[in-house]
Amino acid sequence: KIKYYVSGSQLDQTGVSPQEEFSRTSFRSNITASLRDNFEISANANFVNSGGRRVQRGSNVSGIMLGLARTTPSFDNGNGLSGRDAAENPDTFLFPDGTQRSYRNGVYDNPYWTVTQNPSFDDVKRFIGKLAFEYKPFEWATIKGSLGYDQYADKRKQGIDVNSAGNPQGQVFNQTIFSEDINSQLLFVTDNKINDKWNFNGVLGYDGFKTERQFDEVTGIGMTVPGFFIISNTATQAVEESVNRRQLDAVLADARFSYDNTFFINGTFRNDWSSTLPENNNSFQSYSFGSSFVFSELFESKSLDYGKLRASYGKTGNDAPLYSTLTYYNAAASGGDGFIDANQFPIFSTVAYERSALLGNNNIRPETTEEFEVGAEFNFFSSRLKLDVAYYSKTTEDQIIRIDQPAVTGFTNRTANAGTIENKGWEVTAGFKPVVGDDFNWDIDINWTAFDNTVTDLAPDVESILLAGFTSTSSRIIKGESYGALFGSRYSRNEAGQVLIDDNGFPIVDPENGVIGDPIPDYTMGIRNTFSYKNFTLSALLDIRQGGDVWCGTCGILDYFGTSQATAEQRGITDFVFEGVNESTGQQNTTEVALADPANGLGANRWVRYGFGGVSEDYIYDSSWVRLREASLTYSLPSKFLDKTFLTGGSLTLTGRNLFLITDYPGIDPETNLTGASNGIGLDYFNQPNTKGYAVTVRLNF
Numbered sequence: 001k002i003k004y005y006v007s008g009s010q011l012d013q014t015g016v017s018p019q020e021e022f023s024r025t026s027f028r029s030n031i032t033a034s035l036r037d038n039f040e041i042s043a044n045a046n047f048v049n050s051g052g053r054r055v056q057r058g059s060n061v062s063g064i065m066l067g068l069a070r071t072t073p074s075f076d077n078g079n080g081l082s083g084r085d086a087a088e089n090p091d092t093f094l095f096p097d098g099t100q101r102s103y104r105n106g107v108y109d110n111p112y113w114t115v116t117q118n119p120s121f122d123d124v125k126r127f128i129g130k131l132a133f134e135y136k137p138f139e140w141a142t143i144k145g146s147l148g149y150d151q152y153a154d155k156r157k158q159g160i161d162v163n164s165a166g167n168p169q170g171q172v173f174n175q176t177i178f179s180e181d182i183n184s185q186l187l188f189v190t191d192n193k194i195n196d197k198w199n200f201n202g203v204l205g206y207d208g209f210k211t212e213r214q215f216d217e218v219t220g221i222g223m224t225v226p227g228f229f230i231i232s233n234t235a236t237q238a239v240e241e242s243v244n245r246r247q248l249d250a251v252l253a254d255a256r257f258s259y260d261n262t263f264f265i266n267g268t269f270r271n272d273w274s275s276t277l278p279e280n281n282n283s284f285q286s287y288s289f290g291s292s293f294v295f296s297e298l299f300e301s302k303s304l305d306y307g308k309l310r311a312s313y314g315k316t317g318n319d320a321p322l323y324s325t326l327t328y329y330n331a332a333a334s335g336g337d338g339f340i341d342a343n344q345f346p347i348f349s350t351v352a353y354e355r356s357a358l359l360g361n362n363n364i365r366p367e368t369t370e371e372f373e374v375g376a377e378f379n380f381f382s383s384r385l386k387l388d389v390a391y392y393s394k395t396t397e398d399q400i401i402r403i404d405q406p407a408v409t410g411f412t413n414r415t416a417n418a419g420t421i422e423n424k425g426w427e428v429t430a431g432f433k434p435v436v437g438d439d440f441n442w443d444i445d446i447n448w449t450a451f452d453n454t455v456t457d458l459a460p461d462v463e464s465i466l467l468a469g470f471t472s473t474s475s476r477i478i479k480g481e482s483y484g485a486l487f488g489s490r491y492s493r494n495e496a497g498q499v500l501i502d503d504n505g506f507p508i509v510d511p512e513n514g515v516i517g518d519p520i521p522d523y524t525m526g527i528r529n530t531f532s533y534k535n536f537t538l539s540a541l542l543d544i545r546q547g548g549d550v551w552c553g554t555c556g557i558l559d560y561f562g563t564s565q566a567t568a569e570q571r572g573i574t575d576f577v578f579e580g581v582n583e584s585t586g587q588q589n590t591t592e593v594a595l596a597d598p599a600n601g602l603g604a605n606r607w608v609r610y611g612f613g614g615v616s617e618d619y620i621y622d623s624s625w626v627r628l629r630e631a632s633l634t635y636s637l638p639s640k641f642l643d644k645t646f647l648t649g650g651s652l653t654l655t656g657r658n659l660f661l662i663t664d665y666p667g668i669d670p671e672t673n674l675t676g677a678s679n680g681i682g683l684d685y686f687n688q689p690n691t692k693g694y695a696v697t698v699r700l701n702f
Helices: 064-069 083-087 111-117 552-560 567-571
Strands: 001-012 021-036 037-055 121-138 141-160 173-194 196-225 234-259 263-274 282-292 303-317 330-331 353-355 369-381 384-403 412-434 440-458 464-467 473-478 483-490 512-515 522-531 534-544 549-552 618-623 625-636 649-663 693-701
Touching: 037 353, 064 111, 064 552, 083 111, 234 330, 384 464, 473 649, 483 549, 512 549, 552 567
Parallel strands: none
Antiparallel strands: 001 021, 021 037, 037 121, 121 141, 141 173, 173 196, 196 234, 234 263, 263 282, 282 303, 303 369, 330 353, 369 384, 384 412, 412 440, 440 522, 464 473, 473 483, 483 512, 522 534, 534 625, 549 618, 625 649, 649 693
């Protein structure tokens, strides 16, 4: 008996920015063959080719948002046009002599120049396959084996045209990434009914994972022909090549006992050997114990359909980042000062290497995470009301992190077991069925999560660890604070926490930076309502976040340049009194100041006197929001339309995502983050906004 499945799809998409394009072509096939009653083999394969043209974004002088938001309203980037019309007309961003037309004469790129003259292309070809077998020698035993393969080649090209702000000489960057993952598994699975009351399920096996990634990069600087993004069109080239390899081998066991479908107990154990740890300490263990009690089996109730209590304890190990144990040599660089690019070797027929600034550590230990969880589940009134409540406490010790190293040692950072982090929280899910009928039904599903996250310990002599950000404002690991605490410039305060004001009436800046915000929310919640009427289904998901700070660096820069709405509304105020106490007298401040008095120079401008971007503390905002994450309307084809066709089912769905956002946050959508999906959070610095999305989906079942 053979079963098979074949599918294909094509996606063509244009972005919200002009010239931005993305396409994806995919094919998938699955096949399963039962060669004997107790022996089955299967294979599946998935091929995806994706890529397109992307645009610069984020914190760089060629980023769209930087050039757009920092432009004064008196300068028209589009030169009378807007959107795609402006991007398609060279007069928008080019002067007749070929130089760039932009505000401040090329300090920042015109956003239309960015999308047109500084392209980025990518082409990814990926294959994912799996071979598996399942052999059942006995009724109570099964042997399973699988071999998975995941391989992709990612070819990228980025061009920075001549006269760009990022590199006026022009630059071409070519990169090829080859990745290969192999996962193998062999399991012995048993499902044994010991007697009428007792059952036993067990797993014993091997799990292996091997990965290799190769990066080949060529950067060419100094283009001869503008707009011709070929390496041979550049004056100097720098080549870089790197290979990352990692291998994990593990044995595992899982045992589960159940009694009369009422009492359950299970235990797991896993031992891993990792290539990223020191050779003499490359093994780590993970184990867990859990039990549950379905107490509703002991009695009958008209209201309670199902009741369960559960508890579990576990300890999980984790290995180190690649190449953490040794100190390596990299291609050398010479010169460069932050404004002029360094000379990257090999250059002028000379090959040179220099020792990495990262000091390896051959004594690092595996990370360990210890977790305890208790929970309860309840179903009431024929499952029209469901509730699941859980509390957990998790502690991660010996976190492997790169920490700062005194430069006099010859290194700037080192790898170490440097941190301990505690997480404690509640997770609640609930389901309601307010209306249950023959034609009309209404379902409500709710999930609610709240947690505390605290760094309880750091390595000796380590005050903080940078995760992401800038010198002025960053996301850091700091003892006693939440993971990713916002750290930056702030105002001086007295012991009572009152801001100190100078004799001129302006707040005084603390000479030392400190913690200015906590990016962890008080809680998050999702509420989905689903209404069904005959063949129609309407569903909407509300996403709610309460609390959590975000640094709006964009707001600070726009205030500094005077292009924000706040400066437009407030620059005429001449009698503003800052809240705080006078540093000299200790009395409540009553001195009136003009927020922007041209007669007294830039130092009298409230948004300029503290330097570029202002004081970080001023731009910490609450990121609470309510958003309509998704809404969909589905029509399912009735059976009477399908009876005389080759179709077994079908549906038409209209979907919208991110349809509205309610928030008091003044910057870009607070869900965005400067460094994307990274450990450094709560940073908004000329981020690209989220987008609304609409889709029409047709499903036909054969």
